[in-house]
Amino acid sequence: MRQDRMASAERPKIAKTVVRTFVYLAIAAGVLVIAVVTERGDRRTFRDEQRDAVRARLHDTAADLSADLTEKLLLARGLASVVPIKPDLNQAEFSRLAEEMMQNDAAVVNIAAHRNYTIEYVHPFVENAHVIGTDLREVPAQIEAARKARRTQMPVVDGPVELLQGQPGLIIREPIFVHDGSPGDSPFWGLISVVVDVEKLFEQAEGRMRDAGLEFAARELPAEGTGTSVFRGRAEVFEQDPVVGETKLPQGQWQFAAVPVGGWATHVPGVWQTRGFFATLGIAALLLAWYLFRLQTARQMAHTQLTSAVEVMADGFVIYDEDDRLVTCNQKYKEIYDKSAPAMVPGESFENILRYGLRHGQYAEAEGREEEWLAERLHEHRKANSTVEQKLGDGRWLRILERKTPEGGRVGIRIDITEQVQSRERAERAERRLKDAIEALPAGFWWFDADDRLVMVNGTGRAQLSKVAHLAHPGARYADIVREGVRTGQYADIEGREEEWISGTLDLRKQDASVRDLKLGNGRWLRAYDQRTSDGGLVGFRIDITQSKRYEELLKNSNAELTAALAAREAAEKRFEDLSDIATEWFWEQDADLRFCYFSKGFQRSTGIDPDDLLGRRRTDFSAHDDLSARQDDMAVLLEKLEAREPFDNLIYQADNVRGTQMWVRTSGRPIFDANGQFKGYRGVAADVTPLYEALQQAQQANRAKTEFLNVISHELRTPLTVILGYNAFLANPTVLPAVQTVRAQMAEAGDAQADACEAAIVEIQGYACKIKDSGEQLMHLIEDVLDVARIEARTIRIEPDRVAAAQTAQRVASQLQGLAAEKALELRVEVDDFDVYCDDRRLEQVFMNLLNNAIKFTENGWVRIKAERQGPDVVFHVEDTGEGIPDDQLDRIFEQFSQVDSSSTRNTGGVGLGLTITKSLVELQGGWIRATNRTGGGSVFTFALPAWDESRSQGTAPTTRSA
Secondary structure: OHHHHHHHHHHHHHHHHHHHHHHHHHHHHHHHHHHHHHHHHHHHHHHHHHHHHHHHHHHHHHHHHHHHHHHHHHHHHHHHHHHHHOOOOOHHHHHHHHHHHHOOOOOEEEEEEEEOOEEEEEEOHHHHHHHOOOEHHHOHHHHHHHHHHHHHOOOEEEEEEEOOOOOEEEEEEEEEEOOOOOOOOOOEEEEEEEEEOHHHHHHHHHHHHHHOOEEEEEEEEOOOOOOOEEEEOOHHHHHOOOEEEEEEEOOEEEEEEEEEOOOOOOOOOOHHHHHHHHHHHHHHHHHHHHHHHHHHHHHHHHHHHHHHHHHOOOOEEEEEOOOOEEEEEOHHHHHHOOOOHHHOOOOOEHHHHHHHHHHOOOEHHHOOOHHHHHHHHHHHHHHOOOEEEEEEOOOOEEEEEEEEOOOOOEEEEEEEOHHHHHHHHHHHHHHHHHHHHHHOOOOEEEEEOOOOEEEEEOHHHHHHOHHHHHHOOOOOEHHHHHHHHHHOOOEOOOOOOHHHHHHHHHHHOOOOEEEEEEEEOOOOEEEEEEEEOOOOOEEEEEEEOHHHHHHHHHHHHOHHHHHHHHOOHHHHHHHHHHHHHHOOOEEEEEOOOOOEEEEOHHHHHHHOOOHHHOOOOOHHHHOOOOOHHHOOOOHHHHHHHHHHOOOEEEEEEEEOOOOOOOEEEEEEEEEEEOOOOOEEEEEEEEEEOHHHHHHHHHHHHHHHHHHHHHHHHHHHHHHHHHHHHHHHHHHHOHHHOHHHHHHHHHHHHHOHHHHHHHHHHHHHHHHHHHHHHHHHHHHHHHHHHHHHHHHHHHOOOOOOOEEEEHHHHHHHHHHHHHHHHHHOOOEEEEEOOOOEEEEOHHHHHHHHHHHHHHHHHOOOOOEEEEEEEEEOOEEEEEEEEOOOOOOHHHHHHOOOOOOOOOHHHHHHHOOOOOHHHHHHHHHHHOOOEEEEEEOOOOOEEEEEEEEEOOHHHHHOOOOOOOOO
16 A cells, blocks of 8 residues: 555656656757758858847846846835834834845845825935935826826836936835725825836846847837837847847836847858757757756745645635636635535635525524625625625624735635624623713713813703703813803803803813802702813713702701800800810700700810800701711711610710811710709710821721722723733734735745845744733733732622642642742742642632742742641641741731832842732631741741631631631
8 A cells, every 4th residue: 555655656756757858858859850951051040040049148138137126026015015014114114124125235226115105214314315205296207107006006117217316217116005994995005116226237137148249128018018118228229130038027018139249140150060059059958948847846836835825824815716716725714614615616606605605504694684695795705905894603703804816816814803803892882881870870970072072971961951951962062062051041140240150160171170069040059070081081070969058058047046045055154164174075065955055165175166156056967967877977876865865975976067077076975854854955075086087087098099099000001911912922923924924925935045034033023022921921910919909908809718629729839830940940849738728729829829939039049848737727838948038127017018128139039019918818818827937047938827628618608817
């Protein structure tokens, strides 16, 4: 069987050898026959020999010129491929790319980039800086070729023409189109122009022709086939029965002519010379045949390499011919359209393949409208100039990119964008939920952009300002809404000063934050809160405070009753005057209606409040809270005691409406009864403890503000950092990008030097990408630490305890850090028996990771070790190292936030001092404890304990925090 396979593999090689041998024999025989025949007509034969020699020389010259021109075209195309990837490159970047691609090509005068038709970048810059800003539309000799390149979307070789530098030259124009993701044709960005020195381009070719005794001329044959122009040599050469050759250009072609200097010779040499000539001709023919066979072999190898490259693409790739029939596709394309794959055979039409897929449920979005969907898809396919998103039957989404080939066929790429579509849908759902939440607010919500134009308003906002609701649509100007409200009487108490009120309202918009009360024409009151956003916009809330305003009026009306109560003050005040003069607290008295009727002098001395302002008022008048259950003080207990006529001691409550600010009061009191047991009121003592409570509230507010800041800033950092790391993956492996693959293929065709330079550039990019990845991941770990601290302080971190095999978790973490330890030649040991602990496995892994990472970081030689032992109901872990240890004065504060052993260590080892803080919190949240000590002989030991697992834990008993 093996011999049969070897024989089958050898048959094509044997056949090729036979064919080539036959061709060589045929050439030799043919030359011999011609030599015998032509001896009878030496003159005709001699002339034919001259023409063959000239033709061979001209063929080589044309091939060399074509190769040189192709290098320049590849140079232009290479630069043009960079612009879509980085359309905002600057002059320095352009010069660097141009210098690398020119590779000291003496024939290239300069390279320029035109945005639209205006020169924006040029290299070399110093010698050509004066052409920057030149618009080709103002250069009649050059604009037509530039427009032709844009119109045909193909490169154009223009010239020779008069250059902007004042010398003649050739200009290669490569058009650039940048796809911006929108439907339709890709927008025209501009051109890459490569200016070639005509003299240097033709210098070597013409030298070889002169050495051969030939006169050379060249002229341009336009693609339309009308008109010619001789741009090299004498025009008379084309009139001397010359040997001609042609070189195709992207649009048009050049024709070359050659004749012997002095014209065609008429002298016929001797017969031996004739025979020698035919011998030489035969050898040349054999060499030419050998060369052609070699070109054929190279072409077959190139085709095989291209097929292999297409096959390994990460995306689906397909080619259809000008009749819309399948030419080839890679395996990924068939995997994407797995249900249509049986129909994907070369020669099958695109429409038939679609119909096959429709019959087999390939396209989910076509269900119920197959013919309509088919017509739409065929229409987009024929246009081949747009980007289409397509949903498959298995739920995947594809982005379809199709373009026409110069021959009229179609080239398509299928990119799986399922994850992107799902992310977009999640974002849309989140936006809808946000809008629903804003719409459900009981307060009016107004959002204006940086130009003070309305972005969003909820239904409550429209209802509150109903007279301007018809203007409350996106894009409306705030000033217009305000003026309409004034015109329609939306606002009250501004008659006669409308413009002044409008001016003041608009001036408030210039502030970053403002609060004011608005009285409406319908008698209601709104409190307006406006806050500047980070993008310069303004978010406002409108809260209805009508009820509060009414309470304010009621308080004013009760002044008469309070004045009457003041008359009884003097009699009661005398009773405690002596005691109040020496007391640091104050004494108070209430009547049978529980209205204050007396305050000692110590009240005003302690609080700075005139007692006359409070006489005649009840304690409930000092509270803005109607719901006693929502209060955070002892007011409910105090009121119960008062209603029950019972004594009370050291109760603390908040008096909201006493002196315009919060006031906290500690009080004790006893009920007063007359001889008949009739209740007459209360007497008691009280003290102002506001400073203590304010300090407590300020500390709590500062902690909440810090937590909120950490949450917000960490989220704002992590979102763009995730995007950076995602796109950096393309830089780390740029060879998956189609543009890079195209450049590599073109560089490979251009030669080994260009290919090596391309590979070197890719390696350099990958090096930079690795550095970006390392720094990005380090920053992401820091952000996660900050988020963990914020979650711990906000008590939102999730702990899900369960049965955890401590040895497996410790070994898993040690395996992850083995490479880091090896870099410092440290021995990393795990000496943990099969203990089961009751904790959150992920949080235990985080504790091990933080402690081991710290130990490795601060240990330069020796070892790092994890040990475990059972101590009563706990499993106690020890993380030991042979490092520098911890100063004794730092042991008590090592677990505090941002705590570092010293600044030198911070610079040498990195970190911000959050790891141990998080570790301590995670251990305590799981019912454990942790402490740090120093080892005898050097190094440190971090010891922590967690509850051991027992069967009672399966009932879900929550862990409790304990001390070491």
